[in-house]
Each structure stands twice: as structure tokens, then as C-alpha cells.
Amino acid sequence: MxxxxxxxxxxxxxxxxxxxxxxxxxxxxxxxxxxxxxxxxxxxxxxxxxxxxxxxxxxxxxxxxxxxxxxxxxxxxxxxxxxxxxxxxxxxxxxxxxxxxxxxxxxxxxxxxxxxxxxxxxxxDPTSYKFLRxxxxxxxxxxxxxLAILAFPSLRGIAQTALGGAGVLAVVAGVASQEALANLVGGIFIISFKPFKIGDIIKVDSTMVGTVTDITLRHTVIRNYENKMIVIPNSVINKEKLINYDLGERMCCEWIEIGISYGSDIDLAKHIMREECEDHPNLMDHRSELDKYNNKKKVIVRVIRLEDSAVTLRAWAWSASFTDAFVLKCDVLESIKKRFDKEGIEIPFPHRTLVLKKEQLESLVLKN
Structure with missing residues (x-):
């Protein structure tokens, strides 16, 4: 031992x-x-x-x-x-x-x-800070x-090139066509020019409407009204024509369109639509002082189309925001339908005429 x-x-x-x-x-x-x-x-x-x-x-x-x-x-x-x-x-x-x-x-x-x-x-607005984070x-x-790559002699040239100014330009030029860089540049453009920011309600198309919750290096996240998160690459949203309901003036005009039959009273239908809109608490008075002096109505209702089986009326109703305007539209459509039923204003539904040949008609009669 x-x-x-x-x-x-x-x-x-x-x-x-x-x-x-x-x-x-x-x-x-x-x-x-x-x-x-x-x-x-x-x-x-x-x-x-x-x-x-x-x-x-x-x-x-x-x-x-x-x-x-x-x-x-x-x-x-x-x-x-x-x-x-x-x-x-x-x-x-x-x-x-x-x-x-x-x-x-x-x-x-x-x-x-x-x-x-x-x-x-x-x-x-915290949008810039969230993106810069x-x-x-x-x-x-x-x-x-x-720095980790620098520890390996065989990879040291790559690291030194990437850290150098010329290397950065070379890397950028090399991947300029790639989607990753397009998304990064798109995010920088969004933060710089601010077409929207976090908290804004935007509409990219009919299926993508909601509140912006985050803007990352790669994508923008929108929470829609079904509480679903929509992830849109920055390169895509940068190319789209979108509506920002919170950019500038937040007041929103909602179009309320209803078709009535040709036999219904147009003046009565316009009066009902105007009354129901004006009675809703979300309606805002968008008239100027001159409009008020001239007794212009709060809600304008006009005939906008003469279709095959309906006369289409449109009411222009203003609300404080997109959300209030959406609620107003839903409530007013319901109340107008009930008033039309009471006052005898018909909302037409599609009709289809079938033309049967004599032989077809006789076969139907025999079957019955």
C-alpha cells in the first residue's frame, strides 16, 4: 500500500x-x-x-x-x-x-x-420597443x-467575414431574395413608417380582421373577433392593401343595406331605416354646423340599386369606432327587419320560374 x-x-x-x-x-x-x-x-x-x-x-x-x-x-x-x-x-x-x-x-x-x-x-405606443426587443x-x-464559431480554426474565416462590414454587405446581398430577409425588412418598414401599431384594429381582407397584438422580426400577429391568432409574414402584409380603423380619425361609417320589393313603399322604408339608426345609442352625429342649420338628417338613406327583384336602400350610419359600428349594424338590421314586418314592407327572396315541356308535364300528372 x-x-x-x-x-x-x-x-x-x-x-x-x-x-x-x-x-x-x-x-x-x-x-x-x-x-x-x-x-x-x-x-x-x-x-x-x-x-x-x-x-x-x-x-x-x-x-x-x-x-x-x-x-x-x-x-x-x-x-x-x-x-x-x-x-x-x-x-x-x-x-x-x-x-x-x-x-x-x-x-x-x-x-x-x-x-x-x-x-x-x-x-x-410600445410598438417600436417590442420590435426592437x-x-x-x-x-x-x-x-x-x-464568437463561438471563432473558436474553431476551420470556421474562423466565416465568422470574421460575417463580422466585417464588407462581409455583412455580402451576406445581405446574398440572401436579399430570401423570405427571411424580406420579412425582416418588412418588419423594419412597418416600425419606421407605422401603417399600423400594436393595439390597432386592421382589416387585411374579409377573413383577416382584428387587433394587432405583436410585431416580430418575421411576422405580425392579429387577434380576430373569434379570439383566434392570425400570423401574417411581414413580407406579405407589407404588400397588402389594408384598412387601419385606428389610423387618424377613429369614427367609422357603416353601410346598412337592405333590399325591398318593388311593390313596397320606398319612402316608408327609408323613414323606418332612418328612425332605427337614429334610435341606436352607438350612432354619432356626424353633421357639420351648416348641415344642422339646413336641417340635414343625421342618417342619410338613399336608393342605390334597382336589381332584378329588389330595390336596394342604403343608410350611412356613423359610430365612434369600428367595434361600435359593427354592433350598430347588427342591432339595426334586426330592428329594421321587425319594423318592416309590422309596417308591411316586404324583403324579397329569390324566385325561380320552371318551364316544363308538355311531355314532362304529362309524365308528372300520370305519376301523381
């Missing part, structure tokens, strides 16, 4: 030191994690410190991997020490880059989240990935 100790004394001491260092590093990581977690929970009540937990897991895994790599020096030949040392420092470098990248991304995320809350609290976090991870 004594001979074994004397022969392997240095190796045993080295192994004990490596294990002890790993345990100490894990212990310090645990203490530091607990301290950060307590501070986080004090400042962010009800939120889980996911970044802090992930950082702890990465560090603990890093200490174990480095410990095994350090112990591996016991079993390899001295000629391999140089390569093993390079690998050791490579893993250490990658671990440090990963941790720093994660921490910086978390700090950026926290700062933007706080700024967005302050903007919302002050009733200011995605851009900043993407940049942090991009730089972290480049």
Missing part, C-alpha cells in the same frame, strides 16, 4: 484537487444561484427565473465536463497533453461564451420588458454564435 501511495502520490493528489475544485465550483454556483433567485423573486413576484436556472445548469454541466477533461490527463500520454489542453480551453471558452450570451440576452429582455410596461403605463435579442445571440 505504501509503495502504491509513493508511486501514485502526485496522481492521487492531483485527482483529489480536481474533484475538490469541481465540488467547490458547484457549491459556489449553487450559492450564487440562490442569491440571484431570491433577488429575482423579490423584484418579479410570480415570475419564474428561467434564465437564472438555465445558467446554473450550464455552469454545473461545464464544471463536470472540465473536471472529467482534467482527470483525463492522468490516463493520456504526455505527447497528447498539448491537444488535451487546447480542448480543455476550447470547452471553457464555449461555456463562458454561452453563459455570457444567455445573461446579456436576459438583461436585454428584462430592460425592454420594463420599458414596454412603462410605455403602456404612460399610455404611449426582438432585434436586440437576435443580435445578442448572433454575436454569441459568431
Amino acid at each position: 505504501t509503495d502504491f501511495w509513493n508511486t501514485n502520490k502526485q496522481i492521487i493528489i492531483y485527482a483529489i484537487i480536481v474533484v475538490a475544485v469541481v465540488l467547490v465550483l458547484r457549491f459556489l454556483t449553487k450559492k450564487f444561484h440562490d442569491w440571484l433567485e431570491r433577488r429575482w423573486r423579490q423584484k418579479h413576484i410570480g415570475e419564474e427565473p428561467s434564465t437564472i436556472n438555465l445558467t446554473q445548469k450550464i455552469l454545473n454541466a461545464l464544471w463536470i465536463v472540465l473536471g472529467f477533461m482534467a482527470l483525463a490527463f492522468i490516463f493520456i500520454a504526455k505527447e497528447q497533453y498539448e491537444v488535451a489542453t487546447q480542448n480543455f480551453y476550447l470547452v471553457l471558452y464555449l461555456g463562458i461564451v454561452a453563459v455570457i450570451t444567455l445573461v446579456v440576452a436576459s438583461l436585454v429582455q428584462t430592460w425592454f420588458k420594463r420599458s414596454i410596461k412603462e410605455k403602456i403605463k404612460d399610455e404611449q 426582438y432585434l436586440a435579442i437576435f443580435s445578442v445571440y448572433f454575436i454569441g454564435a459568431i
Whole structure:
């Protein structure tokens, strides 16, 4: 036993030191994690410190991997020490880059989240901050990935090219036709020129109407009135002609169209439509002072089409917003239908005339 100790004394001491260092590093990581977690929970009540937990897991895994790599020096030949040392420092470098990248991304995320809350609290538009948050976090991870690539000699040329000014231009020119870059540029245009912002009600087409909830680097998210989330790529929405009900004046004019039969009283039908619209609480008086002086009606009703079996009437009703206008239209259509039934105004439905040949008519008679 004594001979074994004397022969392997240095190796045993080295192994004990490596294990002890790993345990100490894990212990310090645990203490530091607990301290950060307590501070986080004090400042962010009800939120889980996911970044802090992930950082702890990465560090603990890093200490174990480095410990095994350090112990591996016991079993390899001295000629391999140089390569093993390079690998050791490579893993250490990658671990440090990963941790720093994660921490910086978390700090950026926290700062933007706080700024967005302050903007919302002050009733200011947070759209730019929400978009820049995605851009900043993407940049942090991009730089972290480049720094990690620099550790590999075979890939170092790619990283240096991407970080250089000419390299950036080359990358941009190379992928300019790709959809990813088109979406990114589209998002930047949306934030810069502000055709809409978060919280606006927009209509892209008849199936995509709702409130803008988010604008990311890739897409815009709209919550429709069925509470469904519609995800539209920025490159697509940038090309579309859309209606923004909250851009500029929010007042909205709703067209209420109803067809009546040719035998119905047009004047009475127009009077009923006007009355029902004016009685609705969502109706707004859009008349100018001159219109009021000239006794112009609040709601204009006109004949707009003479169709095959109906005379189409349209009422122009104004409301404070798109939502109020939609409610007004639904309520007024119902109340007008009930009034028409009471007053004898007929709403025509399609008629179809069938012409039967003599033989067909005789066969039907025989069957019956």
C-alpha cells in the first residue's frame, strides 16, 4: 500500500484537487444561484427565473465536463497533453461564451420588458420597443454564435467575414431574395413608417380582421373577433392593401343595406331605416354646423340599386369606432327587419320560374 501511495502520490493528489475544485465550483454556483433567485423573486413576484436556472445548469454541466477533461490527463500520454489542453480551453471558452450570451440576452429582455410596461403605463405606443426587443435579442445571440464559431480554426474565416462590414454587405446581398430577409425588412418598414401599431384594429381582407397584438422580426400577429391568432409574414402584409380603423380619425361609417320589393313603399322604408339608426345609442352625429342649420338628417338613406327583384336602400350610419359600428349594424338590421314586418314592407327572396315541356308535364300528372 505504501509503495502504491509513493508511486501514485502526485496522481492521487492531483485527482483529489480536481474533484475538490469541481465540488467547490458547484457549491459556489449553487450559492450564487440562490442569491440571484431570491433577488429575482423579490423584484418579479410570480415570475419564474428561467434564465437564472438555465445558467446554473450550464455552469454545473461545464464544471463536470472540465473536471472529467482534467482527470483525463492522468490516463493520456504526455505527447497528447498539448491537444488535451487546447480542448480543455476550447470547452471553457464555449461555456463562458454561452453563459455570457444567455445573461446579456436576459438583461436585454428584462430592460425592454420594463420599458414596454412603462410605455403602456404612460399610455404611449410600445410598438417600436417590442420590435426592437426582438432585434436586440437576435443580435445578442448572433454575436454569441459568431464568437463561438471563432473558436474553431476551420470556421474562423466565416465568422470574421460575417463580422466585417464588407462581409455583412455580402451576406445581405446574398440572401436579399430570401423570405427571411424580406420579412425582416418588412418588419423594419412597418416600425419606421407605422401603417399600423400594436393595439390597432386592421382589416387585411374579409377573413383577416382584428387587433394587432405583436410585431416580430418575421411576422405580425392579429387577434380576430373569434379570439383566434392570425400570423401574417411581414413580407406579405407589407404588400397588402389594408384598412387601419385606428389610423387618424377613429369614427367609422357603416353601410346598412337592405333590399325591398318593388311593390313596397320606398319612402316608408327609408323613414323606418332612418328612425332605427337614429334610435341606436352607438350612432354619432356626424353633421357639420351648416348641415344642422339646413336641417340635414343625421342618417342619410338613399336608393342605390334597382336589381332584378329588389330595390336596394342604403343608410350611412356613423359610430365612434369600428367595434361600435359593427354592433350598430347588427342591432339595426334586426330592428329594421321587425319594423318592416309590422309596417308591411316586404324583403324579397329569390324566385325561380320552371318551364316544363308538355311531355314532362304529362309524365308528372300520370305519376301523381
